[in-house]
Amino acid sequence: MNDPNANAFAGNVHRVAYSASIWPVGPVTYDASVAEGTANMVHAVNTYAAQCPDSRIRVKGYSEGARAAGDALLVLDQGPYADRITGRLYGDPRNPGGIEDSFRGMSAFGITMTGTRPATATIPIEEVCNDAPGDRDGICSLPGPVTNLIGFADGVYGYMLGGSHGYDLND
Structure with a gap:
């Protein structure tokens, strides 16, 4: 987008x-x-x-x-x-x-x-x-892979597959 x-x-x-x-x-x-x-x-x-x-x-x-x-x-x-x-x-x-x-x-x-x-x-x-666990946008909320591998994976998933990079831009 x-x-x-x-x-x-x-x-x-x-x-x-x-x-x-x-x-x-x-x-x-x-x-x-x-x-x-x-x-x-x-x-x-x-x-x-x-x-x-x-x-x-x-x-x-x-x-x-x-x-x-x-x-x-x-x-x-x-x-x-x-x-x-x-x-x-x-x-x-x-x-x-x-x-x-x-x-x-x-x-x-x-x-x-x-x-x-x-x-x-x-x-x-x-x-x-979007930075809540399970709804993490990996563009604006991506923990370092060395310090937080689960959070990093959550951010990648949220961005690529989870729809977490979508926002209502009219607010």
């Missing part, structure tokens, strides 16, 4: 296009796709905020899109519109305890695990993650 053209969100929503890709399944690497999504989100939010000075902006992202949106929120947190922005990230790989945290420092095939995202100073960010 990383299709940037999907009708995942209802209401007054501006979708920010990016490749939403992980090579070799898609045309560009995960790292390049995230960088593209981050830059496009920062540009879209800053443009909208400048044109609509009384607006409140909620940035949302799902899965790889949550990674890009969350990274964009770090940049936007340093900008002039930070007090008008909030974030909600669904299935974020940089969630504390997520896949990028569990495997931080590892890199292969254009996929770099960067660890947990630093906190923002101004912009509040809500992380939405």
Whole structure:
């Protein structure tokens, strides 16, 4: 569900296009796709905020899109519109305890695990993650295989077969 053209969100929503890709399944690497999504989100939010000075902006992202949106929120947190922005990230790989945290420092095939995202100073960010045992989303809640093999297996199962990576994006 990383299709940037999907009708995942209802209401007054501006979708920010990016490749939403992980090579070799898609045309560009995960790292390049995230960088593209981050830059496009920062540009879209800053443009909208400048044109609509009384607006409140909620940035949302799902899965790889949550990674890009969350990274964009770090940049936007340093900008002039930070007090008008909030974030909600669904299935974020940089969630504390997520896949990028569990495997931080590892890199292969254009996929770099960067660890947990630093906190923002101004912009509040809500992380939405299925992390209950038996309903664990292995993207945003993946215990390390050495320290918690059962939790790791639960996260892999939840993501691959258990449906735990599905979220209501309209809340």
